[in-house]
Amino acid sequence: MDNVDAIVIGSGHNGLISAFLLAEKGWRVLVLEKADIPGGASKSTASNGFTHDLYAMNIGLFLGSDFYKEYKEELSENGFEPVVSDHPYASVFPDGTGIGVHQDRDRTYEALSALSQEDADSWSRLNDYFDQTAPHFMPLMKMELPSFEAGKQFWKMYRHFKISGLLQLGSQLLQSPREFVDQWFKDKKVKSLIVPWGFHLDFAPDVSNGAVFPFLESVLNQRNGMAFSKGGIQQLINSLIKGIEKRGGVVRTGTEVDEILVEQGKAVGVKLTSGEIAYAKKAVIGNITPTQLISRLLDPETLHASYVEKAENYQYGPGTMMIHLELNAPLEWTAGKEYSEYAYIHIGPYVGDLSRTYTQSLNGTLPDSPLLVVGQPTVIDPSRSPEGKNTIWIQVRALPAEVERDSLNEIEPGSWREMKEAYAERVLDKLAHYAPNVRDVLSHKIVLSPKDLEADNPNLVGGDSVSGSHHLHQNYAFRPVAGYSKYHTPIKNLYMVGAATWPGGGLNGTSGYLLANKLS
Template identity: 85%
Template sequence: MENVDVVVIGSGHNGLVSAFMLAEKGFRVLVLEKADLPGGASKSVEANGFVHDLYAMNIGLFLGSQFYEEYKEELLEHGFEPVVSDHPYASVFPDGTGLGIYQDREKTYQTLSAFSQGDADSWVRLNDYFDQTAPYFMPLMQMELPSFEAGKQFWKMYRHFKISGLLQLGSQLLQSPREFVDRWFTEKKMKSLIVPWGFHLDFAPDVSNGAVFPFLESVLNQRNGMAFSRGGIGQLMNSLIKGIEKRGGVVRTGADVDEILVEDGKAVGVKLTSGEIAYAKKAVIGNVTPTQLITRLLDQKKIDSSYVEKAKNYQYGPGTMMVHLELDSPLEWKAGEEYGDFAYIHIGPYVEDLSRTYTQSLNGVLPNSPLLVVGQPTTIDASRAPEGKHTLWIQVRALPASVKEDSLGEIAPGGWEDIKEAYAERVLDKLAHYAPNVREVLSHKIVLSPGDLEADNPNLVGGDSVSGSHHLHQNYAFRPVPGYSRYHTPIKNLYMVGAATWPGGGLNATSGYLLAHKLT
């Protein structure tokens, strides 16, 4: 195998972003992907004329990234095209009603006013508070932590807010999602409209610092609309790969790295399971988790023992099931015809249900009523299905990695391969309560259990779809482990990017972008 300057292990989007930018600077870059399909947790498959985004689908963070700002035109030339729904998200409830948020701010206010004038006014105040604070704290999400640049941003925040304002902001962001919505709203349906955004990560209702994601996502998705990639998220990955290849880089799939080669404390290349060796003159970049580094890719005798101990304690959140449906006609929502136009519909239904589900999953219990994040991509992207037909993307949160018992006593404990179809039926039963025609219009379903997620992508341990818990002890400057938050490792020339590094999960393109700048 040809010697190169940089080897990237894994083709998740941050690995591709690093490869793209390093190739831009003239480095010879080789990306090695174990799976047959590139993209990591961001890839699409076609079946029966339908296109399914297997895992990630929302590209809003990517569209707000520094990388996209710089390379937007080229990505579009390579076939990537964002499509945006002006009906970004809603929640539906057991009594046949729903509550939705629109990109049109006035329509949103009118809708919320008809439901609760007090909560509508609180929504306006929340947006005002976002405008006052977000320009100061959101830039930190695109900076290394800790860093001189971040220090300057904190100083800027201090000068603007003074100590009292900083304490107020800190108090808001350190709240749990439940505390956050209790602070702003009074009606349980309104609270249930906001809280589920935390559960897209592992911020259950009662997890401290979990307020950050509901705060940001509830407002940003309303303002920007919900964005998907036309033709599937795989089109975005393909456009990144075309950019790499245009610059002389190579992306190989079906190439499983068996070992990172280390000489005198320095990463010098990788060995594949095929026996091939690729030497890297400048860097080896792992789009991996610390768990993979110490258990699969490195000889622990060659790593600092304190790092090994920290990496062993790296924690994963609860698992996720993905259910993809192919429909002969649209769902008929009890809440009303308009709910067929929303990009995402959350079915909790209430905050207390999410809290119970999280506790059940941590205790190894199959939840009786998990959160369903129901994506309806064909409402804005008809190219994903044959004419007149539709796809449904259902993220089921949160599930145990290993099942000890069933909360309802209906499913015998066992491996996920044995029970996933039975649990998927529970998911469909729940969906049918809100959209009764689902089984009538269903032509085919694809079920991916937590075990399937990990089998496809070893970063998704236990089916954790965001590659590691985002709780306070393992976030910010503590991600992935204390002392190694700036994409480096104890081994010279060996770096990490991806969801296991700051700023964590989501299609944000940040770690790949920041590391590429560091290396140039």
């Protein structure tokens, strides 16, 4: 293989953004992807005329990224087109009712008022507080931590809020999701509308600092609507690849890296499982996790013992199951016909259920009633399904990577290969309580267990869909490990991007963008 300036291991969107921007600066770039389909945890597959986003689907964070703002026109020319639902999210409940959020702020207020006038007013106050605070702390999510730029932003915040305002904001963001909604709302259904957003990561109801994601996502998704990529998230990935290739870069799929080559403390290239060797003059960038780095790609002897110890202690969150349904007709929700129009519907149903599920998963127990995040992309993107039919995307949170027992004593503990179909039936039983016609209109289903996720993408250890816990000890300037939060490693010219690095999971594009700009 020819020598290049930079090699990117993995074709997750952050790795592709790094490759795109470095190629823009004139670097010769090579992207190497183990899987046959590029995209990492952001890719689509076709089945029976349906298009399924296998893992990630919500592109709201990407649309707010600096990279998208700079290259929006080109990505559009390359085939990427966002579609936005004005019915972004809802929650449904066992009594046949539901509560949904509209992009129209007045309609959201009316929907909340029908349930609780006090909570509708609290929602308005929460939005006001968002407007007062988010413009000051959200820029930090696009900056390296720690950094001089971030320090300046903190200083600006101090000058704006003074010490009392900063302490108040800090106390809000350091709350658990349950503490956050208990402070703002009274009705348990309204609380259950907000809290599930934390569970998209590993912010269970009682995890400190878990309030950040529900605070941001509940407001931003209401205001901006829920955004998907028309034709599947693969269109976004393919548009990035076209941009790389236009600039002379190369993306190879079905090509697994066996080893990162290090000479005199410096990364100089990679060896493939085929035996081929590729050399990189300036950088090797891994869209990987610390455990993958030390267990698969590097001889730990080439690293400082302290780094190896930290990397070995990198922690993953609970696992995820993905279920994709092909339906001959839309779901009919007992909560009302309107719910067939929502992009995402959360079925917890309540905060206490999410808390129990999380504890069960941590203890190796199959949850009796996991959180279901039910995506209905066909409602805003008919191209994903044959005419008159629907595709349903279900994220099942949260599950143990290794199962020791079943909470209902119905499924014999074993390998996920043996259990996944039985557990998928439990999920469908739960869904059928809220959408009774699901089995009548179901023509085909695809079930991906936590182990299937890891087999497809080695970053999703144990089925952790966001490549590592986001708890306080492993977030912000501590992500992925203390002392190495700025995308570097102890090996010169070896860097990391992706969900395992700040700002973590979600299709935000930040780590790839920041690293590429730093290197070039």
